Structures are given as C-alpha cells and as structure tokens.
Amino acid sequence: QVQLVESGGGLVKPGGSLRLSCAASGFTFSDYYMSWIRQAPGKGLEWVSYISSSGSTIYYADSVKGRFTISRDNAKNSLYLQMNSLRAEDTAVYYCARDRVLEFCSGGSCYTLGWFDPWGQGTLVTVSS
Amino acid sequence: EIVLTQSPGTLSLSPGERATLSCRASQSVSGTYLAWYQQKPGQAPRLLIYGASSRATGIPDRFSGSGSGTDFTLTISRMEPEDFAVYYCQQYGRSPRTFGQGTKVEIK
Numbered sequence: 635q636v637q638l639v640e641s642g643g644g645l646v647k648p649g650g651s652l653r654l655s656c657a658a659s660g661f662t663f664s665d666y667y668m669s670w671i672r673q674a675p676g677k678g679l680e681w682v683s684y685i686s687s688s689g690s691t692i693y694y695a696d697s698v699k700g701r702f703t704i705s706r707d708n709a710k711n712s713l714y715l716q717m718n719s720l721r722a723e724d725t726a727v728y729y730c731a732r733d734r735v736l737e738f739c740s741g742g743s744c745y746t747l748g749w750f751d752p753w754g755q756g757t758l759v760t761v762s763s
Numbered sequence: 764e765i766v767l768t769q770s771p772g773t774l775s776l777s778p779g780e781r782a783t784l785s786c787r788a789s790q791s792v793s794g795t796y797l798a799w800y801q802q803k804p805g806q807a808p809r810l811l812i813y814g815a816s817s818r819a820t821g822i823p824d825r826f827s828g829s830g831s832g833t834d835f836t837l838t839i840s841r842m843e844p845e846d847f848a849v850y851y852c853q854q855y856g857r858s859p860r861t862f863g864q865g866t867k868v869e870i871k
Binding site: 678679680681693695696729734736738740741745747748749750751752753754755756 | 793794796798800806807808809810813819851853855856857858859860861862863864865
C-alpha cells in the first residue's frame with residue numbers, strides 16, 4: 635500500500651537548521667509531484683512547498699521562501715526539506731504528501747495544482763530557545 | 764491568495780444526524796477545484812473529496828460534496844461515531860493552494 639514516513643523533526647534553537655526526510659513506498663515515486671504541508675499546534679493547515687516529479691519545478695510559500703529548500707532523490711524514493719534560519723513561527727507538525735496535480739489554464743494563466751493524497755503521519759519541529 | 768472561510772466553526776450533532784459543512788472562497792476557485800479532508804486527533808488529514816464532488820477511494824457514500832465557484836458544501840448524510848473529527852476544505856484553482864480554518868464536528 636502507499637506509505638509515506640517522515641523523519642528528522644526535533645527541537646532546534648531559533649536561527650538553527652533541520653533537515654526533514656520522507657520515505658515513500660507502494661507507488662512509483664518518480665511519477666508524482668510531492669508537497670510539504672505543515673500544521674502549527676492546535677492550528678490549521680498551511681502548504682509549504684512542492685516539487686515536480688523530475689525535480690525541475692519547485693514552489694514555496696512566501697512564509698518560507700529563501701529559508702527552506704525542497705529536494706528529492708528518485709533513486710532513493712525520498713523527499714527532503716532543508717530548513718534554515720528557523721523561527722518560532724515555524725513550529726509545527728510537517729507532513730509530506732503525494733500531490734495529485736492537474737494541468738489547467740484559467741484567467742490567462744496556466745497552473746499545475748491539485749489535492750494531496752495520501753499524507754504521511756507527520757514529524758514535529760519545535761523551534762525554541 | 765484565495766481565503767477559504769468554513770462555517771460553522773463547530774457543529775454539535777448526534778449519531779445518525781445529517782451534517783452540512785460550508786466552505787466559501789474569497790474569489791472563484793476556477794470551477795470545482797476544491798477538496799475536503801478529515802482529520803482526527805493525532806492523525807494526518809485524510810482525503811475525502813476532490814473536484815468538489817468526487818469521492819476518494821474507500822470513502823463511504825454517506826460523504827458527498829457539492830458546489831462550484833465560491834460556495835461549496837460537504838454533507839455527511841448520517842453521522843457515524845467514527846465521523847466526529849475536524850474537516851478542512853482546500854482549493855487548488857489558484858496558487859498558492861490554501862486551506863480553510865476547519866470545522867469541528869463534535870458529539871452532542
């Protein structure tokens with residue numbers, strides 16, 4: 635069955651760095667876009683970043699742009715999130731998710747976007763001194 | 764970015780009752796580019812509905828979605844004990860993809 639398992643979370647001081655990993659199994663990883671989504675304690679969901687199947691297309695939320703780097707290794711069926719210059723507001727459970735994208739054009743622009751299915755169990759990142 | 768507003772914030776129901784959850788977008792999500800997720804405490808979200816009305820694999824037919832443009836509805840025809848959870852909508856018609864703040868469905 636399709637499975638996503640995150641690891642690498644933990645406690646880090648403000649300004650510090652952390653690298654999250656997501657191991658995928660049960661599907662052809664190299665065929666799918668992948669995303670990271672986070673959820674602050676007791677709060678809602680925030681999309682963080684996504685990467686195309688080949689790794690050639692990458693997008694970030696404005697809140698993490700310039701600080702986080704998404705990458706993937708299709709040979710290892712793995713997704714990564716390098717998080718630098720961490721802030722207290724980055725404290726959250728970080729989920730990796732398989733991205734079920736569609737290609738479509740609307741309002742003069744074209745997009746490759748979709749829904750998330752399935753999600754991993756998440757890994758907690760706590761940024762605190 | 765598109766802001767999704769879910770209502771009500773909390774819905775108190777008894778098993779067997781019908782649940783109607785609303786998700787309203789600040790601008791059109793380009794048709795039916797909307798998904799619904801269920802999240803139970805300590806668990807990851809689970810996809811229920813995509814394309815506003817298509818059930819995900821393995822989702823019971825008591826879950827249904829409707830709507831287009833800016834107004835969407837998730838209906839649970841008869842609440843089962845395992846359906847009490849938080850429900851989120853998510854739009855994928857514009858970048859960045861955004862989520863609603865969630866509706867908690869609790870036992871009355």
